[in-house]
Amino acid sequence: MNASVDTAGAMAPQDVVNLARYPIGDPDSPERAALVKSLRDYLDEHQYVALPDFILPNARSRAVTEIDAVSHEANHNSSFRNCYLSRVKNPSLPEDHPINIFEDTSNWILAYDQLPDSSPLKTLYHWDAVREFVAEIVGEDRLYDNEDPYQPVNVLIYNDGDRSSWHFDSVNAFTVTLMLQAPEAGGDFELVPNLREGELDNPDGIRAVLEGKGETPVPVAREPGALCIFRGCTALHRVAPVKGATQRLMAVMVYEDQPGVVGRPDVNETIFGPRVAANG
Template sequence: MQTKTVNENWSPAELIDLERYPILELSGDATRELTRHCRDQLDRTGACELPGFLKPDAVAMLVREGDLLAARAYHSVVTGTPYLEAPDPSWPNDHPRKFFEPTSVGVVAYDQFPDNSPMRQLFEWDPLMEFIAAALKKDRLFRYADPMGALNLAVMGDGERLRWHYDQTDFVTSIALQPSEAGGDFEYVPLIRSATDENYPRVKRLLEGSSTEVVHVAMNPGTLLLFEGRNSIHRVTPIVGHTTRLVALLAYDTKPGTRSSKGLQMARYGRVA
């Protein structure tokens, strides 16, 4: 069977290995078991990996699309803390909230994906969103209303990295497309803090280099990753080599109409909507 090109029509269902991941029948026994598996992983570790969620030929096609889009990426270098906010001056200088590190990454924004982009069509496909809602045990999800932040392609080249940080959203959905030659590892510490305990001593040891309890997630193309990063600190280690690391980021929320602030848009995309 011949492999389709980027320009040929791909339906979203053709991209997914539906035999392994039967996401279309949410009330079916197989899908219920799959969503229970996702929820169990999330409850235990804050993350759920679904390797081989996309078919190999679909991944190859999406990498070709990603390589074409990568030239449009806005690359930024921002120095900040794991808490993504300006620290209170009253904190001591060695406090985790005053630990500054750089983040450098390129991003292709939602409005830069063509209407016929297979990745865009997958993101806009209701059955995928409904499955993710079930896996996250949410009654309903909505796509981000942000014209730039709803769907992103993270484009990371030699030397780029994401610092240790917490997310300001409850969950992130990503699809791994292409690993770098070396580096580019996704690392996190599961549930290092809670709503009632910031666990600053443990965070401080991590920022000083302790690798205790750090989980490494291999960059396997085609993997769907559901990650609850509000309480699990995480990073991407520096990229090494000439192969661009490509990851699609699909943004959903439990409320309709969610948009990024103009400040965040400017920092991430170099422009405002």
């Protein structure tokens, strides 16, 4: 962890992670090895794996309280986008090509620097045991913390009517999310695995899903406290519209395959809002 970060009052990692169910603290334990193998196999087959009750109730409720205190400062992201996260049509392709099918997305985001340094979310994110556990599940030799001021662990907030339309994630080979608060209704995370491989796209299969006629999406059960690791670049996924007054709160943990990664300022400004430019 960055030595300059003031973590006074932070919870200890063993009070954040449910070590009784996920014995990740001891790298040599056979229980850990068996757990990693089963999660890795599941991820390989299904393109996602969910770990229910990954964090303990006290850590979760403290994170929710911290988020509630600053949620009015979240940046609103709303766009009319295609599943490749672009807002631009391609007139040289047919109207019904997935590139030319657009849907509304709307949610709110809190950046890393808006969360307290003592947050259980930061304790979790920076704990070597968590980073190494994720690395083994996704099959990377080593992962590194993202060193951007805004990105490393951020929080998506979905209010009544907010949603994230069908999309593929753009850069990372995997995505890690942590469900902190479920809405009253809606807000399901749905995923259709293996619709594309590498550069090979599958416009017909993707169009079918976008039109509600394709492979049945898998609803990924995620009760509050559940960690989810998924292959967002190859698995088409969305968050269905949230219903009701309770916000859907989802932390996103960004790990890198090389040290020292920071975000591009223009990308950060688009995601986290105008204050990024003002901060220079």
